[in-house]
Amino acid sequence: MQGAEIFIESLLAEGVDTIFGHPGGAILPINDALYSGRIRHILTRHEQGAVHMAEGYARATGRPGVVLVTSGPGGTNVVTGLADAFMDSTPIVVFTGQVPTGVIGNDAFQEADIVGITRSCTKHNYLVRDVKDLARTIKEAFYIAASGRPGPVLVDIPKDVANASTDFSYPDSVDIRGYRPTTLGHAGQIRRAAEMLAAAERPVIYAGGGVIHSEAAAELHELGEFAATPVTNTLMGLGGFPGRHDLWLGMLGMHGTYTANMAMDQADLVIAVGARFDDRVTGNLEEFCVGAEFIHIDIDPSSIGKNIPVTLPIVGDVKMCLQRLLKELRAMEGKDWYAAHASWLTQIAEWQRDFPLLYEQDPDGELMPQYVCEQIYEVTAGEAIITTEVGQHQMWAAQFYHFMKPRHFITSGGLGTMGYGFPAAIGAQIAYPDRTVIDIAGDGSFQMNVQELATAVQYDLPVIVAILNNHSLGMVRQWQQFFYEGRYADTSLEVSPDYVKLAEAYGAVGLRATKPDEVRPALEEAIRLRRPVVLDFVVKMTENVFPMIPTGGSIKDMLLA
């Protein structure tokens, strides 16, 4: 069987139904084999669009997203997406074409050492030098991408390998001696964790994206309620615990709620679950949770003890560890958790009452971006899949759309990739054609992958882009206001396209709202149309995101308004 056919058979064996890609010379044998239509190929307008679509697909479904691009610039254009997926532990498998093996290293046309380039931003990568290795390599690539701490894997396929033939048999299993993730969690450590939680007076669960990846939202919910322990989520963890719940503190960190950050500061025990103590969460490490001991549950041992010394490390899959922790807790008899934590929970309720997230929408005044986010929540009844770009709008989406379930919020957390949200929304929409998918965008970010409007129109996807248009690079502008004495260098987008006309030029629908009472009708119309829609919400330019803890600061530096 020819290499290109082996590729297709292998992907079918992995259950792949969709590939996101862009063709080119070196990958043509595989595109040609895809002509049979056995796997759907989504033609994107830029390789970066393809890789973010695959990320969106993966984050919405939990299954690896697949990308197919050509050599050279095709490969270099996916690097940002690989780095993004690596930071956020998103399982994707990227296939790149490569020049024929005989000319590798000769500076051939469209040649780039993509395996060398992507070594530090993939979980693993491969150059397939012999067609006999192709099926096994694909098997390993999917296994590595989706297991353990998920991540991106790149497979580079030279053109002559895709053209060469060999006998095909797809391996049933993989055995990689250097890769055996610990999933179960150490029983003794889990017992100690239960004891520490039982002894704590002011515990907080700090839950990250690992809860989403390991499908552990139900266990987290149960743990919080059983042990009367409040929960805060990282940006990546939103939806891992119901966003409207007495025990939910809101998001923590730089733009986290007052309550979440105060609870962390005052806690005597922090249970980190599938989170990695990112600097946007901790701020100044010296002043972070100074009174707390830490339990850290994570599948990646290198995440434990990296930034914060941990009292009790537990290496394992979050879901399995939480199940076993719950079992230990249930076996403890006679503890009234709610009574034990009564004063702690009262304190938290007071913070929540006294310091909610605030903004004011004057009915006749400028449109507020927070209001738009709340309206999106109301109109979609919290059921939409929300993606975002990166910046102020991302934080407002995180703060004002209440994520009740996992896999409803898809955002670029670690790398902070502007241009992520729109293609990610397309990927999620392709996975779930009947759901409402909305990219809450900034005008700056949207322009970074705006070309994918053509993809949305071509495949008739009812994806909605809600631009919170403040005619500037708002988050950078906010920093300039606070930390650079209002010297607004290079953050004004005074020359911008007319987004309504731009949408129409692509064959999509463009709608604009400039007043509060226009927001809801525009959203309802966009959802009703079931077509690609760009909503241009012209919002107040100078609005800032609060609370804010400046970089490297601590709770005492928190700005509330």
Add this chain to the structure above:
Amino acid sequence: MPRQQNGEVQRHTFAVLVENQFGVLGRITGLFSARGFNIESLSVAETEDPSVSRITLVTAGDDMILEQVNKQLNRLIDVIKVTDLSEEPHVDREMVLIKVNTEDFRRAEVFRIGEIFRAKIVDVTAKTYVLEVTGDEGKIGAVIDLLKPLGIKEIVRTGKIAIGRGQGAM
């Protein structure tokens, strides 16, 4: 509670078993440069199993960095096993070839120093010797210090190799 422990910097010797494939060394050195860890010395060669290579790597850092070195190495798919040999009794050796000036009646002195350190003279010219010396860090350092005033023309070291003591194996 201490946070970023700017603890005492220690040198540790790691033994790393890796898949014997192209690009593996690049992954390891890339990991060190990307995370700002030091490599003080590195030596690599195939083991008795041709599919496995063994790397001996000397690095320096505080406890937190050394722990991260270990964990980040383990995170690489092509890394089969990592042992921090500095945590256990081990033997380490390095070999050095030193080309020394033997002009101006220094030949006898160079020869004598070589004998004391059980060096082999592996190349001789009218003006130079090449000495081969094997030993631990202290011995190598001492012989270099003694030969330096006599005129070292060129030096090459293998980098440290190390193995755990006792019956156990990696």
